[in-house]
Amino acid sequence: MTFLNALVAELFGMFIDDGSLAIAILVWVGAIAALQASGLAPLEMSGPILFLGLGGLLLENVLRRARNR
Amino acid sequence: MDWTAAMSVISASFLASFVEVVEAFTIVLAVGTVRGWRPALLGTAAGLAVLFALVLLLGPLFTLIPLKSLQIVIGVLLLLFGMRWLRKAILRSAGIIPLHDEDLAFSKETGQLQEDAKARADRADFLAMATAFKAVVLEGVEVVFIVLAVGGGRGLIVAASLGALVACVIVGLIGALVHKPLSTVPENTLKFVVGIMLSAFGTFWVLEGLGGSWPGADFAIIVLALGFGVVGFLANRLIIGKMSNTKRVAS
Structure with a gap:
């Protein structure tokens, strides 16, 4: 059981370290999907918007973590 | 075969696997040093067999999933995985969280194994073998994910496996020669680079999966990596x- 618990923890920990960053990534991807579906933004802008949002989320997260240490 | 995609897949898989194999090697080395090489190698072989079985089992399943859905799922998982590594590498490089120390991991594992051997002398070899097996499987699961994720989105699982295999062979050879933890490997720099590459792959595939397209096609992966x-x-x-x-x- 200990090994299985460790395996499950490892699998979970592979993707989620800071829950707020993981949730923010999922929300941002969802927002881009909605934006694409709605046709509100030109299709060729979705990629740059996706990247800029992800970069911003990462930057905000590490700066917040550094501030709260 | 698109060589830009193939080379990025091979390098991402090689570098990511290298980091994980170095971590697994430290524990296998501790087992070999404390309890001898028989349990260490048996545990390693059993762990590798489980990992190969996972790739052989899950790899073909990927071909059954429609490409767009696969790209979204893999892309999101790669984003979560890659940005987690990148976040940790940034915080470590800035001194916010401590660097991973292979020497410390080795001495901790050695101490634990010696305690186990004293407490349960009758099962010491079995416990040592289980320790090596656990280390190989737990670190290797990440390698399996990376191989399937970076290779699966483009049908390049064989190329990704090759990158991982070469990393295993190189770490194994260096480890056999130096016979001590590979603490001089710039692990955080490698994690930084791998985090960047996996985040770039993830971003690329998420958008492709959503039906969008990137200017410059596969070349966009390199631009995204530079951006991250x-x-x-x-x-x-x-x-x-x-x-x-x-x-x-x-x-």
Whole structure:
């Protein structure tokens, strides 16, 4: 059981370290999907918007973590 | 075969696997040093067999999933995985969280194995073998994910496996020669690079899965990697700058 618990923890920990960053990534991807579906933004802008949002989320997260240490 | 895609897949898989194999090697080395090489190698072989079985089992399943859905799922998982590595590497490089120390991991594992051997002498070899098996499987699961994720989105699982295999062979050879933890490997720099690459792959595939397309096709992966590299570098400089400002104000 200990090994299985460790395996499950490892699998979970592979993707989620800071829950707020993981949730923010999922929300941002969802927002881009909605934006694409709605046709509100030109299709060729979705990629740059996706990247800029992800970069911003990462930057905000590490700066917040550094501030709260 | 598209060589830009193949080479990025092979290098991402090689570098990511290298980091994980170095971590697994430290524990296998501790087992070999404390309890001898028979349980260490048996545990390693059993762990590798489980990992190969996982790739052989899950790899063909990927071909049954429609490409767009696969790209979204893999892309999101790669984003979560890659940005987690990148985040940790930024925080480690800025001194917010401690660096991973292979020497420390080795001495901890050695101490634990010696305690186990004293407490349960009758099962010491079995416990040592289980320790090696557990280390190989737990670290290897990440390698399996990377191989399937970076290779699966483009039908390049064989190329990704090759990158991982070469990493295993190189770490194995260096380890057999030096016979000590590979603590001089710049693990955090490698994690920084791998985090950048996996985040770039993830971003690329998420958009492709959503039906969008990138200007420059596969070349966009390199541009995205450069972009994440800039974000990582900027974050590092901003944190270090803020920390030195705080120190100056405090003094």
